[in-house]
Amino acid sequence: MPLRVFNSLTRRKEPFTASKDREVKFFVCGPTVYDYLHLGHARTYLAFDIITRYLKYSGYHVRYLMNVTDVAERVVQRAEELKRDPLDLARQYQAAFLEDMQSLGITSINQYERASDYIPQMIAQVEGLVKKGVAYETETGVYFQVNKFPRFGELSGQSHEELGLRRLELCSSKRSPEDFSLWRKYEKGLGWDSPWGYGRPGWHIEDTAVSMAHFGETYDMHGGASELIFPHHEAEIAQAEALTGKAPFVRYWLHTGLLSVEGRKMSKSLGNVVRIRDAIKEYGVPTLRFYFASFHYRKPMVLSLTRLRKATAELTVINKNLQAFTTAPPTTNPKQERRLQVLLERSESAFKRSMDNDFDTPKALSVLKALAKNLSSLRVNQEAKLTAEATFQRMANALGIMPQYSPQ
Numbered sequence: 379m380p381l382r383v384f385n386s387l388t389r390r391k392e393p394f395t396a397s398k399d400r401e402v403k404f405f406v407c408g409p410t411v412y413d414y415l416h417l418g419h420a421r422t423y424l425a426f427d428i429i430t431r432y433l434k435y436s437g438y439h440v441r442y443l444m445n446v447t448d449v450a451e452r453v454v455q456r457a458e459e460l461k462r463d464p465l466d467l468a469r470q471y472q473a474a475f476l477e478d479m480q481s482l483g484i485t486s487i488n489q490y491e492r493a494s495d496y497i498p499q500m501i502a503q504v505e506g507l508v509k510k511g512v513a514y515e516t517e518t519g520v521y522f523q524v525n526k527f528p529r530f531g532e533l534s535g536q537s538h539e540e541l542g543l544r545r546l547e548l549c550s551s552k553r554s555p556e557d558f559s560l561w562r563k564y565e566k567g568l569g570w571d572s573p574w575g576y577g578r579p580g581w582h583i584e585d586t587a588v589s590m591a592h593f594g595e596t597y598d599m600h601g602g603a604s605e606l607i608f609p610h611h612e613a614e615i616a617q618a619e620a621l622t623g624k625a626p627f628v629r630y631w632l633h634t635g636l637l638s639v640e641g642r643k644m645s646k647s648l649g650n651v652v653r654i655r656d657a658i659k660e661y662g663v664p665t666l667r668f669y670f671a672s673f674h675y676r677k678p679m680v681l682s683l684t685r686l687r688k689a690t691a692e693l694t695v696i697n698k699n700l701q702a703f704t705t706a707p708p709t710t711n712p713k714q715e716r717r718l719q720v721l722l723e724r725s726e727s728a729f730k731r732s733m734d735n736d737f738d739t740p741k742a743l744s745v746l747k748a749l750a751k752n753l754s755s756l757r758v759n760q761e762a763k764l765t766a767e768a769t770f771q772r773m774a775n776a777l778g779i780m781p782q783y784s785p786q
């Protein structure tokens with residue numbers, strides 16, 4: 379069975395194919411850098427780290443690009459509160475973000491690109507959209523005219539009536555409430571000169587400009603948190619496809635489920651926001667990665683102390699079982715060596731079956747748990763031991779779980 383992936387665009391699992399030579403161009407929406415990141419971000423970035431690791435394990439070459447949103451209202455507001463320069467503040471939190479990613483062992487991202495480095499590309503795209511007649515200028519900025527793009531609503535599965543009820547970016551100068559901004563005019567503050575005067579790009583065009591600068595007019599895979607589907611990803615599709623006339627802009631759209639804390643939404647007003655760095659101090663990276671992998675990426679995820687303790691205990695058992703196997707003195711035992719060979723083959727194919735089914739990490743973890751348990755009682759020669767350790771490590775590495783055992 380080949381790899382199958384749930385595509386948000388078609389709302390079904392589809393066979394996964396790379397556009398050429400097993401190369402996968404993959405873009406994920408990065409964070410807006412105005413504060414430390416929390417576990418909601420970790421949920422998304424860990425999920426896509428596992429997905430990328432598994433694609434590599436399956437023989438794909440992945441070019442994983444993430445943008446960093448340093449031009450945004452939230453950055454500007456926070457900088458004003460703190461009387462700081464906005465881009466300077468963004469640099470500080472970008473550094474903290476990269477530190478968090480490194481601590482979490484998220485090593486799959488090849489390239490991070492800041493929005494502020496792509497202003498000319500954004501302006502060119504907005505100019506192109508105006509030229510095509512799908513965008514218009516008003517006294518407050520430049521807007522994308524949604525009714526000129528009939529496929530708007532396809533990704534989020536909304537009809538034109540439903541879209542009409544959504545009021546994006548309240549502004550009386552827009553032709554229609556669902557139109558979204560491509561460029562906003564400002565008199566001062568963070569901004570750049572443009573054909574429409576001084577101002578800043580809209581959020582959606584930032585990501586289209588960054589991804590298209592590196593991947594071209596169409597590419598393989600785009601990921602993000604599910605709350606970004608509307609309007610953000612819908613807008614990205616509209617901008618790119620209206621500009622190039624080529625569809626689909628992205629062949630596979632992948633979205634992660636929400637994270638809640640003890641059953642409640644994580645929010646500043648509830649005071650239950652958990653920063654990545656605090657969680658690492660409290661639970662450690664191996665437990666966190668194991669815990670996050672125990673939820674399927676599309677399902678809602680609950681952060682619960684009881685379940686975190688259970689994850690720690692499960693990880694300890696795996697490590698103990700592996701330790702028992704690796705530290706046992708090697709003995710030649712053809713019967714057990716044959717059993718081991720069958721066990722390894724069956725485990726790895728069960729592992730692949732689980733992961734090929736839209737990255738079913740909870741099932742893949744149970745395969746590894748069972749394998750460790752079965753290994754613990756086997757006594758084999760040195761060569762067979764090394765093969766078993768390498769097989770286990772290969773699968774563990776594809777999930778990015780890091781059992782603290784060290785192979786001999």
Ligand SMILES: [Zn+2]
Pocket residue numbers: 406407408585602610
């Ligand atoms: Zn984005």
